[in-house]
Amino acid sequence: MCQSSEVTTRTRRSQRRTEALSRERIVEAAVELLDAAGEGGLTFRALTERLATGPGAIYWHVANKDELLGAATDAVVAAALAVGPTGPPDPPQDGVRAVALGLFDATDEHPWLAAQLSTRLSRGPWASVTPRIFESVGRRVRALGVPEGDWFTATSALVHYILGAVGQNAANTANARTLGPDTNRAGFLDSASRAWEELDPDDYPFVRAVAKQLRDHDDREQLLAGVDFVLTGITARHLPGGQAHTPPAT
């Protein structure tokens, strides 16, 4: 394969691209690739092909793949939280529920988001995407009447729960898709439930006992139930009345 010297005249590109490359366009293409082919679908090869360019051009706008993934995550989360930016004057509890559902829907639409969120949070929790979510939830906590000294603790509890639940729940739908086009969420939960029922009765009595509830549960209901647990806990501690529980509008 040792070609002679004349090859150094590289086949120059047809001409300069009509539409300039930009970080925005790259992130946009990255999100599309991730949506289409999942986590492993984002490669620089696929990216160069889709943008009709070379790796060097992309690296001019983006430091590396990790930063690109972070930017994609950030863009999607920002869009998800943008539904009620500054927080409408509805009851704070409803606001927190809206944030949770917004993230839930985002992970549903972008199946790769759940894994990305978890990975990013466990690698540098206080950067990038966290402040956005923290701010969104924290404002409602403040509006609840929680004393200032407990803002951080209460908000952290809510954010941790929401991210944990969203990551795990939305994966149900996402995983069902990867199992095949014919397998729907119900089928996925069905097989998961069966797997639980087949565990060792001595080691896993409880898990076996709730296997049926796993099959029948509704992700959104469960997400909201958990949010309400935390909200109740927060208000019960700080507001002796503890009238925290406004049931979610169904």
Added chain:
Amino acid sequence: MCQSSEVTTRTRRSQRRTEALSRERIVEAAVELLDAAGEGGLTFRALTERLATGPGAIYWHVANKDELLGAATDAVVAAALAVGPTGPPDPPQDGVRAVALGLFDATDEHPWLAAQLSTRLSRGPWASVTPRIFESVGRRVRALGVPEGDWFTATSALVHYILGAVGQNAANTANARTLGPDTNRAGFLDSASRAWEELDPDDYPFVRAVAKQLRDHDDREQLLAGVDFVLTGITARHLPGGQAHTPPAT
């Protein structure tokens, strides 16, 4: 590099290994590599070197890297939950707190665990490591007196919170280590707090307001506070008395 044919006589290994290779030994070595060099430290090359063998031998015992990572995660989590296997007869609340702290300490000892837990959960939440944690928490929920129909919802809420909080909190300590040997956890939180304070005052008023609390907070206290929020929420809903809150032993 085109060598002649005599090279086909490969330099055969000295002799058969004295101690047989086994899946156990491989997983053990994998955990050690992960502990020593972090997430990126586990490569088949490093593994073959450490075990003084070749890739083929490892692949005979393990399907692929993903399965190996899963096995490593499973082993570490199993060890973390093995402190009180069947659940001692202490108050259920304390039991849940013990599970949370056990996972917290495990991620502290194995910094890679947080990311692995999140990734695995969001990719196939109902397999591998989840039943173990679910069982552990679920037994205490049952012991709390929660009606059977709500076991799954209540346990899910607790597990989601614990995993979310553990993943994010333990990362504080882990990230402090990667920042350099001289940077400790306090230094890490300090710079994170400063980053929060430098956010746009218009977009992030709440985050800026709690930046100081971020700097001063204690991970374990906060973890337990969140667990208590959820526990309070659970018991308040189901047990009208709502005497759920046994303050953690400090």
Added chain:
DNA sequence: GACCTCTCTGGAATGTCGTTCCAATGTTGG
């Protein structure tokens, strides 16, 4: 218009990784 300079481009090359392939080895049982 000819020149320089600076930003931006994209094709080739590099090194590492997970994984596969297979000749060779010790072991087991006939």
Added chain:
DNA sequence: CCAACATTGGAACGACATTCCAGAGAGGTC
């Protein structure tokens, strides 16, 4: 002693992220 067999480990492969660099276009200067 020999033929299956489970197991080993070295070499090779293809994909990937990343780096390098020759060059194209745009804007300025004379």
